[in-house]
Amino acid sequence: MKRITAKGLRAKAALALALVMLGTGLNFYAPVAVATDEKQQQLENEKAQAQEKLDEINAQIEANKNNIANAQAQQSALKTQSNLIAQQINILVDQIADTQAQISEKQDQVEQKQAEIDARWEDFKDRMAAMQEINDRGGIAILSQATNLYELLTFNQTLQDISEKDNEILAEMDAARKALEEEKAALEEQQARLEEQQAQLDSKKGELAQNIQQLDKDISAEEAEKEANEQAAAVARQKLNEAAEALDAYIRSQNDGYDDVIFNTSMGFISPLPSYKYVSCNYGDDGHKGVDWAALGGTPIYAAADGVVTISTYHYSYGNYVQVYHGADTDGNTFATLYAHMQSTPVVAVGQQVKQGQLLGYVGSTGNSTGNHLHLELRVNGNRTNPMNYIPKPSVVKYS
Numbered sequence: 001m002k003r004i005t006a007k008g009l010r011a012k013a014a015l016a017l018a019l020v021m022l023g024t025g026l027n028f029y030a031p032v033a034v035a036t037d038e039k040q041q042q043l044e045n046e047k048a049q050a051q052e053k054l055d056e057i058n059a060q061i062e063a064n065k066n067n068i069a070n071a072q073a074q075q076s077a078l079k080t081q082s083n084l085i086a087q088q089i090n091i092l093v094d095q096i097a098d099t100q101a102q103i104s105e106k107q108d109q110v111e112q113k114q115a116e117i118d119a120r121w122e123d124f125k126d127r128m129a130a131m132q133e134i135n136d137r138g139g140i141a142i143l144s145q146a147t148n149l150y151e152l153l154t155f156n157q158t159l160q161d162i163s164e165k166d167n168e169i170l171a172e173m174d175a176a177r178k179a180l181e182e183e184k185a186a187l188e189e190q191q192a193r194l195e196e197q198q199a200q201l202d203s204k205k206g207e208l209a210q211n212i213q214q215l216d217k218d219i220s221a222e223e224a225e226k227e228a229n230e231q232a233a234a235v236a237r238q239k240l241n242e243a244a245e246a247l248d249a250y251i252r253s254q255n256d257g258y259d260d261v262i263f264n265t266s267m268g269f270i271s272p273l274p275s276y277k278y279v280s281c282n283y284g285d286d287g288h289k290g291v292d293w294a295a296l297g298g299t300p301i302y303a304a305a306d307g308v309v310t311i312s313t314y315h316y317s318y319g320n321y322v323q324v325y326h327g328a329d330t331d332g333n334t335f336a337t338l339y340a341h342m343q344s345t346p347v348v349a350v351g352q353q354v355k356q357g358q359l360l361g362y363v364g365s366t367g368n369s370t371g372n373h374l375h376l377e378l379r380v381n382g383n384r385t386n387p388m389n390y391i392p393k394p395s396v397v398k399y400s
């Protein structure tokens with residue numbers, strides 16, 4: 001059921017002696033217990049602080065992650081917008097190229113029309129010059145040229161008709177050229193409008209590119225911060241582990257030498273007294289860390305559960321007292337009981353295994369006590385706890 005090494009026993013005996021010697025020089029109540037509680041409290045505080053630090057850093061990492069996700073979502077929206085604008089710009093570039101081709105075509109047409117006008121004009125001038133020459137030679141010349149009378153009579157009219165016809169054609173051609181030039185001007189205006197639109201879109205796209213770049217920088221900065229926080233978290237986690245380890249080690253050290261003790265304590269405690277008179281002081285009254293059961297002097301005190309004796313000595317305040325370590329329950333919680341103010345030297349020694357119900361000593365009033373009573377303490381995981389939560393009351397004694 002349990003096995004205790006000789007080495008463990010010697011170590012425990014030495015520790016108990018050291019604690020007693022430490023206690024004798026001090027004048028407060030239960031110095032050993034107070035000192036250990038302070039140490040444990042300090043370790044618990046350190047662990048809590050390490051946990052708090054780690055929680056803080058983890059919260060920062062969460063914030064970093066949120067910021068990165070937000071920036072990425074924003075950036076993705078901007079990229080979508082930028083792509084749409086790029087598509088619009090492509091369409092405009094096509095339209096501009098198309099317009100330029102149309103302008104070029106119009107220009108060709110204008111030039112062609114001008115060439116026609118010029119040719120027609122040259123032709124007209126040549127004929128007019130010829131007519132002039134005929135006219136200048138006078139009626140004889142006309143006469144000699146004319147092949148018949150009719151021709152002679154209608155010559156002037158013909159000359160006039162030709163001139164009018166030429167004028168009409170030239171005017172039509174000129175109008176056509178002007179129309180072409182106007183069309184060309186309209187196309188040039190259209191091109192200018194398209195180019196302006198493109199410039200606006202280019203500018204908008206540039207702006208978006210800058211915003212996207214800025215978000216890249218923001219994301220990089222946030223990621224660097226997150227990485228630093230993750231490193232800090234690793235350090236904080238390490239510190240928390242160390243603090244937890246230190247606390248565990250301390251709690252274990254309080255039962256040093258008995259780590260390999262395995263008790264079948266489902267913590268079915270029994271009352272350590274067969275009978276008592278009344279509770280003379282409850283746990284928690286004026287900082288009282290145990291329960292006082294007033295009982296007849298000489299009433300036997302029994303082990304509340306199986307265990308091993310870790311202290312059996314005299315103390316100025318506890319008087320003759322015994323501490324029994326009961327090991328851990330199935331949940332890993334450790335238990336120890338302490339029985340103080342015994343009438344005489346306890347009947348058990350340090351390192352001795354005791355069974356539940358085994359005699360430890362007798363009710364008395366040694367140490368800081370004003371009457372026969374058992375001062376009973378219970379430690380759970382090294383912390384003093386109200387024994388009444390775990391240990392049944394004795395039966396009330398009937399006395400004459």
Ligand SMILES: [Zn+2]
Binds near residue numbers: 281291375376
């Ligand atoms: Zn007490």
